[in-house]
Amino acid sequence: MSEDRLDGIGVTPMNGVGSVWWFDAGIDLPSDTGDRDPGEERERYEAARSTVDAALAQERKTVAERIGEEEAAVFDAHRQFLTDPEIEDEIEARIAEGTAAEHAVNEAYAAGIERLEDMEGMMAERADDLRDVRDRLLRALVGEQDDGESIPDDAVVTAERLTPSETAGLDPERIAGIATVTGGATAHAAIIARSMGLPAVVGIGEELSAVEAGTRVLVDGDSGAVVVDPDRGAVERAKARETVPPIIDRVETADGTGIEVAANVGSAAEAEAAAAQGADGVGLFRTEFLFQDRPAPPDEDEQRAAYESAMASFDPADRVIVRTLDVGGDKPIPYLDLDPEENGFMGARGIRLSLQEHADLFETQLSALLRAAASDEGASLAVMVPMVTTAEEVEATLDTVEAVAADLSDRGVAHDRPEIGVMVETPAAADIADVLADRVDFLSIGTNDLAGYVMAARRDAERVTALHDPLHPGVVRAIDRTVRLGHAGDAWVGMCGEMAGDPRLTPLLLGLGLDELSASAVSIPRLKRRVREVDTREARDLAGRAIDAGTLAEVEKLLDDPSDPTD
Numbered sequence: 164m165s166e167d168r169l170d171g172i173g174v175t176p177m178n179g180v181g182s183v184w185w186f187d188a189g190i191d192l193p194s195d196t197g198d199r200d201p202g203e204e205r206e207r208y209e210a211a212r213s214t215v216d217a218a219l220a221q222e223r224k225t226v227a228e229r230i231g232e233e234e235a236a237v238f239d240a241h242r243q244f245l246t247d248p249e250i251e252d253e254i255e256a257r258i259a260e261g262t263a264a265e266h267a268v269n270e271a272y273a274a275g276i277e278r279l280e281d282m283e284g285m286m287a288e289r290a291d292d293l294r295d296v297r298d299r300l301l302r303a304l305v306g307e308q309d310d311g312e313s314i315p316d317d318a319v320v321t322a323e324r325l326t327p328s329e330t331a332g333l334d335p336e337r338i339a340g341i342a343t344v345t346g347g348a349t350a351h352a353a354i355i356a357r358s359m360g361l362p363a364v365v366g367i368g369e370e371l372s373a374v375e376a377g378t379r380v381l382v383d384g385d386s387g388a389v390v391v392d393p394d395r396g397a398v399e400r401a402k403a404r405e406t407v408p409p410i411i412d413r414v415e416t417a418d419g420t421g422i423e424v425a426a427n428v429g430s431a432a433e434a435e436a437a438a439a440q441g442a443d444g445v446g447l448f449r450t451e452f453l454f455q456d457r458p459a460p461p462d463e464d465e466q467r468a469a470y471e472s473a474m475a476s477f478d479p480a481d482r483v484i485v486r487t488l489d490v491g492g493d494k495p496i497p498y499l500d501l502d503p504e505e506n507g508f509m510g511a512r513g514i515r516l517s518l519q520e521h522a523d524l525f526e527t528q529l530s531a532l533l534r535a536a537a538s539d540e541g542a543s544l545a546v547m548v549p550m551v552t553t554a555e556e557v558e559a560t561l562d563t564v565e566a567v568a569a570d571l572s573d574r575g576v577a578h579d580r581p582e583i584g585v586m587v588e589t590p591a592a593a594d595i596a597d598v599l600a601d602r603v604d605f606l607s608i609g610t611n612d613l614a615g616y617v618m619a620a621r622r623d624a625e626r627v628t629a630l631h632d633p634l635h636p637g638v639v640r641a642i643d644r645t646v647r648l649g650h651a652g653d654a655w656v657g658m659c660g661e662m663a664g665d666p667r668l669t670p671l672l673l674g675l676g677l678d679e680l681s682a683s684a685v686s687i688p689r690l691k692r693r694v695r696e697v698d699t700r701e702a703r704d705l706a707g708r709a710i711d712a713g714t715l716a717e718v719e720k721l722l723d724d725p726s727d728p729t730d
């Protein structure tokens with residue numbers, strides 16, 4: 164068999180077959196003599212800038228129609244970069260010295276990109292955005308076509324990396340999938356690919372670079388691999404796995420335990436798509452997408468409209484859980500001026516930032532949420548706080564909710580008190596899950612961060628990716644502890660980390676006692692189907708053995724063959 168398998172990280176549980184098409188960001192610049200007429204070069208630069216601005220405005224419109232307003236907002240940020248005063252000054256200074264416009268752009272942007280890259284992982288996406296804008300300007304200046312239109316049908320778009328806007332600009336109707344050398348499952352570009360339903364595998368490594376243009380490949384987003392020259396059997400198996408019709412009704416395990424299967428979304432448009440895939444509500448609405456890629460935060464009315472619109476996609480028996488703003492760590496927001504160190508993974512992020520530094524944003528968001536909670540259209544609303552480590556943070560949150568409610572009452576504004584929950588993403592929260600559960604209605608385990616903090620391995624650090632695995636016994640035991648203590652404190656316990664969306668892990672997670680699983684919309688049909696197959700007694704037995712396991716390999720072995728008594 165000639166097929167060759169390149170392992171990476173599956174971003175979307177979908178498969179696609181097509182021909183490798185290298186997304187070539189390289190642009191040939193003419194040589195620079197350094198004696199150009201500044202007036203002419205200035206004109207060329209300004210013309211290029213207008214062309215790019217018009218193209219960005221058009222793409223924004225297309226993406227807003229195709230995916231949603233929030234995802235389209237990345238183009239607004241790009242349009243702002245186009246007129247960034249610092250970069251513009253640097254371009255002007257170079258042009259004034261006689262430098263050709265394309266070289267002035269290239270050098271000025273290189274300096275900006277370097278500044279962002281030096282700021283550590285958290286700002287890396289910003290650097291990608293800046294690269295994106297630079298390449299568009301350079302193409303306009305040297306007269307090259309933008310790549311978007313020239314991508315052939317059924318291409319597997321292959322690249323070193325893809326920026327969020329490059330990803331959002333791809334046409335899911337025409338292309339077969341995405342494969343990239345770098346990247347992780349939780350990066351913004353990956354989350355966009357998932358919401359577009361594009362088969363995608365990222366973080367494949369340098370081996371991908373050796374695959375020539377035109378080679379037929381299978382992008383197996385399901386198992387996280389690109390198969391080069393796949394045989395017919397591999398393609399058929401992949402296709403068969405993919406076609407799973409949605410199950411709209413609620414599901415129970417084979418022995419009758421009801422399990423909620425909800426969706427992780429970043430916008431109201433995604434909530435609507437998730438409802439069509441059979442989601443029983445939203446288990447995690449990541450509101451940071453409403454705040455990113457724009458010059459200022461959304462006001463109370465805009466937020467309330469987004470939350471109510473997500474609620475309207477579901478039934479009254481469902482719940483939409485909105486997470487309060489979770490920025491810092493690897494989630495930057497330019498206008499908040501976050502410091503990569505102070506607001507990094509170990510700094511003031513999530514609820515810490517909301518309580519300590521941005522009480523104004525927190526109160527506005529809570530006000531929008533309490534007002535949305537009073538809406539009688541669609542699902543009920545619940546609020547969840549990220550990055551909790553102490554009971555005091557929960558108490559301060561509850562006090563703020565009360566204060567916001569009192570203010571709304573004073574002003575005669577209709578509102579309601581939503582259910583309140585806590586994300587368990589830190590070892591401290593897992594250890595005091597009973598204390599937290601006593602104070603709130605539910606807990607939801609965020610394994611993306613929990614795995615990072617338990618294993619002391621950043622999710623965006625390539626050299627420690629193997630450690631950032633929620634199946635390590637340390638993480639499995641933290642999940643077990645959270646569920647047991649959460650139930651003891653009378654709260655229901657769900658999971659909204661990426662781990663919840665993997666059907667291979669469903670028996671383990673249900674055996675650990677989770678009441679709800681929340682995952683991206685594309686994962687929901689298969690997750691519901693898998694829940695129906697689980698026997699809770701067998702699942703509990705499997706979970707018990709996973710809790711006793713000493714190594715990741717032992718947990719993996721159990722999952723591959725749960726009946727093996729030698730485990």
Ligand code: PEP
Binds near residue numbers: 612
């Ligand atoms: C998590 O940490 O598991 C989670 C769901 O939150 P996010 O990925 O948005 O940090």
Ligand code: MG
Binds near residue numbers: 549588609611612
């Ligand atoms: Mg998190």
